Amino acid sequence: MVDPIIQHDDRYFWDGIAVHRLLIQRCVACHTLRHPPAPMCGVCGSLEWDAQESSGRGRVLTWILSRHPNAPDENARVVVLVELDEGVRVVSNLVDVPNDDPYAEYDDMAVAVDYRERDGVLLPVFHPVGKL
């Protein structure tokens, strides 16, 4: 696995993950939410920002089964692009589903955030909610 690169502009995100909180950067001046993080608000230009805790709820926009590109795929994972209810999008993993079915139907599935350790790194992931 590739560890996340934690830099000045996004340390808050991984600090939040460590305590099981999914944080979204928010402009203090105009309240626009943004992810991935940026040092300046692209709407109003403000450098002031804080972070809002996400509901953790969202839906799958698209997904693939990511098999290890050049080795046997015991570590296959479902990669999803999730649109959170707050409107921002995150790339993450879908868990508690089979990791060997590239023909499953996950588009538009309702999901909720969870936290799982992978290779020693705590990651935000998503699991299905409601009807399975």
Added chain:
Amino acid sequence: MNGDTIVAGIGQTEFSKDSGRSELQLAAEAGRAAIVDAGLSPADIDGLVTFTLDSSGELDLMRALGMQEVRYWSRTPYGGAGACTTVQHAAIAVASGAANAVLVYRAFNERSGRRFGQPPPRPPARTLDWYSTFGIRTPAQMYSLWFRRYMDDYGVTNEDFGRYTVVARRHAATNPNAWFYERPITLDDHQQSRWIVEPVLRLLDCCQESDGGVALVVTRADRARDLPQPAVSIEAAADAHLGHGGVMYNYYHPDLATFPEAEFLGRQLWERSGLGPDDIDVAMLYENFSPIVFYQLEAFGFCKRGEAKDFIADGNIDLDGALPVNTNGGLLGEAYIHGLNNILEGVRQVRGTAANQIARVDHVLVAAGQSGLVLGHA
């Protein structure tokens, strides 16, 4: 631009999987060939443009080629999406008077050296880090996450992508310059090739990894009559990047089944050239992976959204079709020199010297998703 600059010369090395020589040597060979083709000498070249990813330094190339004085140089960031950006840089430099003759070059040992299809040691760009940690390591995975929604929304299958690949390989099969010369495939061959990202991409949907060098010379249109080769006019050049996008993929647009950067590019190229999709005789469309051709056909208005699969299946992109596409075999069939080899094919089609020459060519679209050119007669 808009006709006041021309491509005066083109040059290249052979395309291989193991060149056996340095990337700088490939750049020098291709560069010298382009300069000679333009009827110029290295001392006449006073500008240089390449990709930020190119390993051949400008000063090293100047020394190798025997260039004397350079007044302008620049590079285009990221990867193949900027293939046509290089020519726009060169054309702007020439049109503004910053340089008289600019050499555009790209050379690498991308198969025998660092392979772009393999995972990089660390994400090459800041935003990619938000994906690679979750298992998006290779370009095939990065693009497939985007392609998947297009397939789902429009009922497009991998077999549909295969129909493009068959055409590209058919064009390569009659192009002696292509790595896959005399090696066409059938749809069944495509469907038998191994999955790279099931059910999106098979091996034969992926561009090649190639060794080679490509170069071209851009100068003023008023010098055309002095040149040994027919001059090819740069009728329009444009870049198209969006603040919430990526490099030839877009995870953040409201409609994931579109390629908004390419739509932006198309609008600019049609406005600047005064032309439209019906005026284009040959389209050279960058394909790192076969599905990107589908998005571009729709984005530029050659067909409606979701209809690229039918447009291709109906034979429109064949050599005798309404819009021959990637007549050299493209990056799947000829070689992957970061898209610059497709610009050379566009030049050949206007000159009338392509291996798979189309009978009447007035205008060629060369597009790399987020950068593009319209080429025509000077």
